[in-house]
Amino acid sequence: MCIRDSVAAEPEATTSALVHKYFVSGESVVRLTPLHLWFLYYLLFFYAAVVILAPVLGRLSGSRFLNGIDAAFRWVVKGYARVLIPAMLTFPLMLSMRWIVDTPGGWSPQWHIMGYYFWFFAFGWMLFRHRDLAVTFGRGWKMNLLVANVVVLPALIGLVIMGATVELEGADVLGMKLGGFAVSVAYTWLMIVGLWGAFLHYFSRERAWVRYMADASYWCYLVSLTPIILLQFWVKDWPLPGVVKCSLVAILTMVVLLASYEWCVRYTFIGAILNGRKHRARPKVADPVPTVLVSVRN
Numbered sequence: 001m002c003i004r005d006s007v008a009a010e011p012e013a014t015t016s017a018l019v020h021k022y023f024v025s026g027e028s029v030v031r032l033t034p035l036h037l038w039f040l041y042y043l044l045f046f047y048a049a050v051v052i053l054a055p056v057l058g059r060l061s062g063s064r065f066l067n068g069i070d071a072a073f074r075w076v077v078k079g080y081a082r083v084l085i086p087a088m089l090t091f092p093l094m095l096s097m098r099w100i101v102d103t104p105g106g107w108s109p110q111w112h113i114m115g116y117y118f119w120f121f122a123f124g125w126m127l128f129r130h131r132d133l134a135v136t137f138g139r140g141w142k143m144n145l146l147v148a149n150v151v152v153l154p155a156l157i158g159l160v161i162m163g164a165t166v167e168l169e170g171a172d173v174l175g176m177k178l179g180g181f182a183v184s185v186a187y188t189w190l191m192i193v194g195l196w197g198a199f200l201h202y203f204s205r206e207r208a209w210v211r212y213m214a215d216a217s218y219w220c221y222l223v224s225l226t227p228i229i230l231l232q233f234w235v236k237d238w239p240l241p242g243v244v245k246c247s248l249v250a251i252l253t254m255v256v257l258l259a260s261y262e263w264c265v266r267y268t269f270i271g272a273i274l275n276g277r278k279h280r281a282r283p284k285v286a287d288p289v290p291t292v293l294v295s296v297r298n
Contacts (some may be wrong), residue, residue: 036225038104046121046137073126077133078268083144083193086123094120094181099160101184134200141197148190156183213273219265220257227256 034041060066076085094101096112104110112196127137127138163176203210231249265271 087189090185138197144194216261
């Protein structure tokens with residue numbers, strides 16, 4: 001039984017009593033899962049793969065095989081098919097999913113999910129090797145974002161909702177599912193290329209607040225679940241619309257997370273691990289008035 005089940009079983013219990021029972025009983029340890037940190041867990045496997053593959057690829061450096069792969073990658077990124085070809089290569093990886101990309105819920109690796117995300121990891125690895133193409137990869141970002149959200153996303157939502165509905169009625173949905181997978185991978189790569197170009201366009205110039213938020217983002221993501229859960233319990237019985245309570249939880253969560261980052265993380269060893277050592281800005285001390293000016297004024 002999780003906290004949600006406890007609320008259903010004891011609707012009159014106070015928030016503090018439910019949370020206390022959940023953690024003191026040891027149920028929180030028994031039911032511990034990666035939660036929203038599953039991607040970090042999977043990254044450990046990817047890093048292990050890199051440790052194994054990097055020496056092998058290093059021996060292939062300069063070979064016809066690796067040169068051919070590099071040439072093909074550069075051709076894809078430079079050409080107009082830099083969305084189409086990666087999407088086509090992603091499509092087979094979707095065939096083992098349900099309707100959208102599955103999310104792992106436990107510690108046992110789900111290999112179809114791991115294979116799906118490793119493809120994006122490998123593509124990023126290749127783009128890092130050819131980082132002179134970083135700007136080229138984001139070309140046409142405005143059109144990509146427009147097509148993705150005005151054309152492809154509505155089609156994706158419609159196919160998934162309609163397909164999942166008729167599937168419950170026992171209908172054959174293979175065609176709809178394949179169509180959903182096709183528009184799903186198209187949307188994914190349109191957004192990747194589009195957001196890549198948009199961020200290069202708007203955030204390539206150094207801005208202090210952008211740098212701060214980028215530094216804080218990792219910490220905020222790592223610990224976000226705790227204030228979200230506690231604040232949800234706090235507002236659950238308030239006589240307010242759900243949209244208002246959801247917005248309030250989101251705003252207060254960001255306040256708590258950014259405050260904790262500033263006061264407890266940024267200038268500590270935790271911040272050094274996440275983003276490198278940061279130092280507080282020291283207030284400037286006014287230069288002393290030269291003695292000769294003092295004597296003149298007197």
